[in-house]
Amino acid sequence: xxxxxxxxxxxxxxxxxxxxxxxxxxxxxxxxxxxxxxxxxxxxxxxxxxxxxxxxxxxxxxxxxxxxxxxxxxxxxxxxxxxxxxxxxxxxxxxxxxxxxxxxxxxxxxxxxxxxxxxxxxxxxxxxxxx
Numbered sequence: 001x002x003x004x005x006x007x008x009x010x011x012x013x014x015x016x017x018x019x020x021x022x023x024x025x026x027x028x029x030x031x032x033x034x035x036x037x038x039x040x041x042x043x044x045x046x047x048x049x050x051x052x053x054x055x056x057x058x059x060x061x062x063x064x065x066x067x068x069x070x071x072x073x074x075x076x077x078x079x080x081x082x083x084x085x086x087x088x089x090x091x092x093x094x095x096x097x098x099x100x101x102x103x104x105x106x107x108x109x110x111x112x113x114x115x116x117x118x119x120x121x122x123x124x125x126x127x128x129x130x131x
Contacts, residue, residue, distance in 0.1 A: 031094045038087035047079065067128045073121035082129060089122045 063071075063078055071078045074088045096114045101107035 024038055031091065036089060037085070041081070041083045041087050045084070063128070067124055070121035070128075071125040073117055074125070085122070085125050085129075089118065092118050 041052065067079050071085075074085060074092060076084055076088045080088075093115060096111050096118065098108050098111040098115060101111045
């Protein structure tokens with residue numbers, strides 16, 4: 001599995017809601033569900049690699065810089081599967097949603113800008129993979 005994906009997975013697991021049960025680490029039910037889906041998908045990819053299936057190598061595929069940057073915004077490795085893209089998008093949007101920061105105008109503005117970047121990155125990847 002790609003080193004970046006491994007790092008992301010370790011980071012997520014270190015902040016794992018299971019480590020903070022029963023409150024799920026302050027995650028909403030939707031975030032908890034997204035976390036679980038992402039963890040399942042990463043486990044499936046890890047199992048597939050253990051069976052000898054070759055994971056996509058980002059260096060083998062030439063992606064436009066704009067697409068590579070979009071993967072970085074979603075904090076996932078270039079060439080991640082569509083399922084991983086969707087799970088990461090869902091988790092990031094829920095975590096950075098402006099409504100979660102409505103009490104602080106500065107945080108609200110920053111969250112709005114972050115969610116716009118996340119949405120743009122998701123659309124870029126979606127268009128690239130579908131096109």
